[in-house]
Amino acid sequence: MADQGETILEVRNLAVKAGDRLVLESVSIDIAAGEVVAIMGANGSGKSTLGFALAGHPRYEVVGGEARLAGADLLAMEPQDRARAGLFLSFQSPPDLPGVRNNLFMRTSLNSVLEAQDREPVDAFDFLERAKGIAADIDLPAAFLNRPVNEGFSGGERKRNELLQLAMLAPKLAILDEIDSGMDVDGIRSIVETVGRMRAQGTAFLLISHSLAMVEAMAPDRVAELDGGRISRIGSLDLAREIARTGFSRTRESIEG
Amino acid sequence: MSAAHDDTTIAQALSRPYPHGFVTEIDSDTLPPGLDESTIREISRLKREPEFLLKRRLAALEHWRSMPHPDWAKLRIEPIDFQALSYYSAPKSMADGPKDLSEVDPKLLETYEKLNIPLHERARLAGVAVDAVFDSVSVGTTFREQLAAVGVIFCSFSHAVENHPELVERYLGSVVPLGDNFYAALNSAVFSDGSFVYVPAGVRCPMELSSYFRINARNTGQFERTLIIAEAGSEVSYLEGCTAPQRDENQLHAAVVELIAHDDAFIKYSTVQNWYPGDEQGRGGIYNFVTKRGLCAGARSRISWTQVETGSAITWKYPSVVLRGDDSNGEFHSIAVTNHRQQADTGTKMIHLGKRTTSRIVSKGISAGHSQQNYRGLVRVAPTAQGARNNTQCDSLLIGGECGAATYPYIETARTDATVEHEATTTRISEDRLFYCQQRGIDPEEATGLIVGGFCQAVLEELPMEFALEARALLSVSLEGAVG
Numbered sequence: 001m002a003d004q005g006e007t008i009l010e011v012r013n014l015a016v017k018a019g020d021r022l023v024l025e026s027v028s029i030d031i032a033a034g035e036v037v038a039i040m041g042a043n044g045s046g047k048s049t050l051g052f053a054l055a056g057h058p059r060y061e062v063v064g065g066e067a068r069l070a071g072a073d074l075l076a077m078e079p080q081d082r083a084r085a086g087l088f089l090s091f092q093s094p095p096d097l098p099g100v101r102n103n104l105f106m107r108t109s110l111n112s113v114l115e116a117q118d119r120e121p122v123d124a125f126d127f128l129e130r131a132k133g134i135a136a137d138i139d140l141p142a143a144f145l146n147r148p149v150n151e152g153f154s155g156g157e158r159k160r161n162e163l164l165q166l167a168m169l170a171p172k173l174a175i176l177d178e179i180d181s182g183m184d185v186d187g188i189r190s191i192v193e194t195v196g197r198m199r200a201q202g203t204a205f206l207l208i209s210h211s212l213a214m215v216e217a218m219a220p221d222r223v224a225e226l227d228g229g230r231i232s233r234i235g236s237l238d239l240a241r242e243i244a245r246t247g248f249s250r251t252r253e254s255i256e257g
Numbered sequence: 258m259s260a261a262h263d264d265t266t267i268a269q270a271l272s273r274p275y276p277h278g279f280v281t282e283i284d285s286d287t288l289p290p291g292l293d294e295s296t297i298r299e300i301s302r303l304k305r306e307p308e309f310l311l312k313r314r315l316a317a318l319e320h321w322r323s324m325p326h327p328d329w330a331k332l333r334i335e336p337i338d339f340q341a342l343s344y345y346s347a348p349k350s351m352a353d354g355p356k357d358l359s360e361v362d363p364k365l366l367e368t369y370e371k372l373n374i375p376l377h378e379r380a381r382l383a384g385v386a387v388d389a390v391f392d393s394v395s396v397g398t399t400f401r402e403q404l405a406a407v408g409v410i411f412c413s414f415s416h417a418v419e420n421h422p423e424l425v426e427r428y429l430g431s432v433v434p435l436g437d438n439f440y441a442a443l444n445s446a447v448f449s450d451g452s453f454v455y456v457p458a459g460v461r462c463p464m465e466l467s468s469y470f471r472i473n474a475r476n477t478g479q480f481e482r483t484l485i486i487a488e489a490g491s492e493v494s495y496l497e498g499c500t501a502p503q504r505d506e507n508q509l510h511a512a513v514v515e516l517i518a519h520d521d522a523f524i525k526y527s528t529v530q531n532w533y534p535g536d537e538q539g540r541g542g543i544y545n546f547v548t549k550r551g552l553c554a555g556a557r558s559r560i561s562w563t564q565v566e567t568g569s570a571i572t573w574k575y576p577s578v579v580l581r582g583d584d585s586n587g588e589f590h591s592i593a594v595t596n597h598r599q600q601a602d603t604g605t606k607m608i609h610l611g612k613r614t615t616s617r618i619v620s621k622g623i624s625a626g627h628s629q630q631n632y633r634g635l636v637r638v639a640p641t642a643q644g645a646r647n648n649t650q651c652d653s654l655l656i657g658g659e660c661g662a663a664t665y666p667y668i669e670t671a672r673t674d675a676t677v678e679h680e681a682t683t684t685r686i687s688e689d690r691l692f693y694c695q696q697r698g699i700d701p702e703e704a705t706g707l708i709v710g711g712f713c714q715a716v717l718e719e720l721p722m723e724f725a726l727e728a729r730a731l732l733s734v735s736l737e738g739a740v741g
Contacts, residue, residue: 055696056695056696057692058688058692059688078695078700079692079695079696080695080696080698080699080700080701082696083695083696083697083698084698088696089696091693091696094693095687095689095690095693097690097693097694097707097708097711098684098711098712099710099711099712099713099714099715100707100708100710100711101711104707105694105697105707106697108699108703108707109694109697109698109699110698112697112698112699112700112703113698116698148711165697169697169698
């Protein structure tokens with residue numbers, strides 16, 4: 001795990017196209033180990049685009065700028081290598097994988113990450129023990145581990161499943177894209193507890209959320225507003241409260257409606 | 258990382274070479290190409306057959322000549338010159354009929370060894386009895402004595418004709434009549450060998466039975482015949498595997514399989530079909546035109562087909578069950594994989610005649626490359642089938658944008674109290690699913706394997722242990738990715 005204070009994520013003048021549209025013009029942001037930065041912004045301002053571009057989604061094309069994860073050039077890496085290097089993206093809408101059991105999927109994932117770090121892979125029994133422990137921590141019944149990944153899961157269950165993987169993989173950087181949407185109060189408490197625990201161990205968080213309550217509960221180190229393809233304002237939790245009161249800056253038409 | 262890159266990665270993974278493409282150099286007695294009455298008489302003479310069989314062959318030939326080549330399936334088939342094929346080929350060393358495996362040509366044994374089919378005595382450890390069919394003849398059947406001790410007859414078809422003609426005469430063609438369809442008629446005229454199983458009343462067959470079909474000779478069709486009879490209260494599990502050398506021309510395989518289950522009997526028939534599929538451009542490969550049908554003749558009898566189809570240039574088969582006995586049950590579990598230029602038109606027929614008969618169909622089709630795959634299934638509920646029930650689950654998985662999949666479910670029901678359920682889904686290994694796996698550190702090949710394995714899980718669980726392992730290995734060769 002990273003030392004507190006070490007810069008985990010460094011983004012400089014990042015420009016990203018989705019299709020023909022330049023969604024992010026120039027985004028710069030730094031997050032240190034153990035820090036939480038909340039990104040807020042109107043619909044269509046490019047919050048999810050930032051997460052996908054950093055994770056390497058093929059539909060988002062980086063056309064300028066730099067991004068480093070603990071010093072390594074993120075943009076030069078394949079998506080799986082970014083994950084192995086310690087980048088985790090909690091999806092706003094995680095897809096299902098019909099018939100693929102959660103425990104097989106997660107063990108394959110964990111072992112890929114461990115292997116990249118030259119660490120011993122875990123066998124099925126050790127994995128199950130570890131997974132059950134984490135599932136209990138986040139109030140997810142152990143039976144979830146035996147179900148196919150996200151198949152027939154409710155929105156809230158999918159998000160808990162993301163949380164389970166987050167806790168399992170213990171990444172250097174976690175990008176949480178509206179992890180609170182669809183979650184009940186217990187679920188939100190689980191998020192706050194998990195993030196608190198992992199933060200103390202040095203994980204850096206980029207939190208994307210629309211909810212002031214969520215942002216407040218996470219006690220972010222900084223709050224940034226995304227507008228016009230740039231970070232338009234940056235400040236403390238007070239910025240989040242101000243946005244909640246007066247609304248977002250809108251320098252251009254929202255695309256996502 | 259672009260979408261195009263993803264496709265390339267998968268495409269590379271998909272184009273692993275066919276591992277069973279070697280040819281065995283062995284002297285064979287092969288009939289000259291061509292098919293007429295004299296060919297039939299010659300095959301019958303070579304096999305020293307009784308009169309009834311010759312008559313049956315000649316009747317089938319006459320029937321076949323009157324039939325047009327069927328064209329209803331959604332398949333592109335180059336016209337086949339039936340006069341250019343040879344209808345009988347046997348290794349020379351088999352001419353005098355080896356008494357047991359120790360007399361079998363070592364080259365033949367080596368061939369099966371290479372294919373991981375153990376025919377040696379040490380095969381006992383494997384606990385599976387094997388009948389190995391090489392081109393037109395059976396080269397050996399293991400465990401015959403041990404099975405005979407409990408009354409089970411497991412032998413080559415030729416051996417059955419010689420030693421149990423009354424059973425052959427009674428049951429041959431009782432499920433698939435000689436004029437049933439074009440290729441069944443052709444098979445009935447020219448079939449040369451195959452496997453025969455008879456399980457007496459009340460006997461639960463003590464081991465898995467299996468046959469292994471190998472096409473070796475060039476320009477030769479393989480026309481095998483399998484007949485399995487399960488008497489009242491008996492049980493048998495039968496496995497079938499197939500491979501062929503890599504050749505540039507197409508080869509024809511037109512088998513007929515008949516199963517008969519009497520009262521309370523259970524027959525489980527599993528196939529892992531891995532005939533040479535042709536190359537990436539679609540050159541060569543086996544035409545696999547097969548008729549497989551089971552008759553649930555008795556009350557509460559059960560027949561279950563499980564197939565994993567990864568090979569053949571063209572697959573055209575519909576393992577079916579005729580549910581005649583009251584409360585009988587038919588099942589069909591299928592995984593079909595097509596890649597490159599392969600074509601498959603496959604599915605099943607469940608014919609409900611008896612009261613409270615039930616059937617279940619689970620079909621998983623995986624298409625990749627430029628392949629075309631169709632599920633074609635018929636569920637028919639006759640006026641006599643009071644309270645019949647069917648459940649069909651039919652899923653397609655598409656890999657890449659160049660392949661095609663279609664579903665043709667036919668339902669014909671003559672009763673209002675019948676329950677017929679049909680559910681079909683089509684899934685892609687979408688960019689989003691693949692990216693999700695990658696975001697968790699899993700590379701695209703392994704992700705494809707996981708997704709395919711998950712998709713096939715329900716059918717793989719149906720296979721006997723030995724074949725489940727082989728099937729998984731086969732899926733990973735055909736579609737790469739550490740499946741399982």
